[in-house]
Amino acid sequence: MKKTILAAAVLGAATLSMAAPAMAEGDYKVAMVTDSGDITDQSFNQTTYEACKAFCEENGLDFNYYKPDGDSDEARIASCDQAIADGYNILVLPGYLFAASVVEESPVYPDVKFIALDMSEGDLTGAAGVDDVTQAYNTENTYCAIYQEEIPGYMAGYAAVKMGYRHLGFLGGMSVPAVIRYGFGYVQGINAAAEELGVTDDVTVEYAYGGQFYGDADITAAMDTWYSTNGVEVVFACGGGIYTSAAEAAAKVDGKVIGVDSDQAPIIDAYGEGMTVTSAMKGLAPTVNTLLSAIVLDDTWSDYVGKIDNLGLVSDNVEENYVQLPLESTQWNDGFTEDDYKTLVADMLAGKITVDNSIEAMPEVAVTVNDLGNIK
Structure with a gap:
């Protein structure tokens, strides 16, 4: 993505940020944004959607999903902007295609928590055009996970x-x-x-x-x-x-x-x-459950935020693992x-x-x- 386009996206995000409703601490609303697929793709989007929906229903949280109107960084950024403008302050983003969204949105919305699945250091530095990953995005409000494929x-x-x-x-x-x-x-x-x-x-x-x-x-x-x-x-x-x-x-x-x-x-x-x-x-559902629990139930978000975890085996219980x-x-x-x-x-x-x-x-x-x- 060209820098001029990114700059325009940041300006648009900043405008929406000022209009986004204020949320009290602990008043959480969860949104996910689909990448190039939809919530019936039997893959990343559907698995993430179903995990988010189930968690929110079980814990009485407002949940919604957003589907971009095109397969582009600009469209995904616009969907993130819309979710935040609608009052959602936890965004779950499935896939490396959201790297530009994390780079652009996480600094503009410091009060929003971003959970980025299957997103590597290389994805982030490539989207930002920098060598130092800590300079690519806001490490104070974002958690990223990759998987040991x-x-x-x-x-x-x-x-x-x-x-x-x-x-x-x-x-x-x-x-x-x-x-x-x-x-x-x-x-x-x-x-x-x-x-x-x-x-x-x-x-x-x-x-x-x-x-x-x-x-x-x-x-x-x-x-x-x-x-x-x-x-x-x-x-x-x-x-x-x-x-x-x-x-x-x-x-x-x-x-x-x-x-x-x-x-x-x-x-x-x-x-x-x-x-x-x-x-x-890849254990997308266990990742979603772990991170939403850390934010909503356990108050342990600080143990995860800023990390790019490389997830794999963690348990003899095979269904608890992040790869299976x-x-x-x-x-x-x-x-x-x-x-x-x-x-x-x-x-x-x-x-x-x-x-x-x-x-x-x-x-x-x-x-x-x-x-x-x-x-x-």
């Missing part, structure tokens, strides 16, 4: 091989750090399970990026080749709406798909019943049961299993990985 990626790859799959694929969206961590973790999990089972010579991984976060005819054609010609059994579709191309191709040959970020079984299985093996999830597989929709079998998953999580939590989070180069593994680069 390599861990659920590892879990998904490990589970798939244990379940009996031997020819696997990874279809990433764009080769951004989060997607790469998912993919490299996936490869490490595949390799670990193959080594345990003594089948490294039998396991092959096709690995590619679509070059975009949505499916199209070209990517579907590539997936048709993977499934129908190369004999790929399951593809980890990792990146926004790119799952559509994997699912369309899988449906033609009774193939399987692994979802990402949230439990995507409801939307993937619409292409074919039982198509989703599992989903490599879904218990209900994962297709557990004799090769990999729910109890096996819980044992895997416990071993990772105890440090018996570690996952490299480097994104510099494909992990060195014993299984065969065909690194195909970008499809387009």
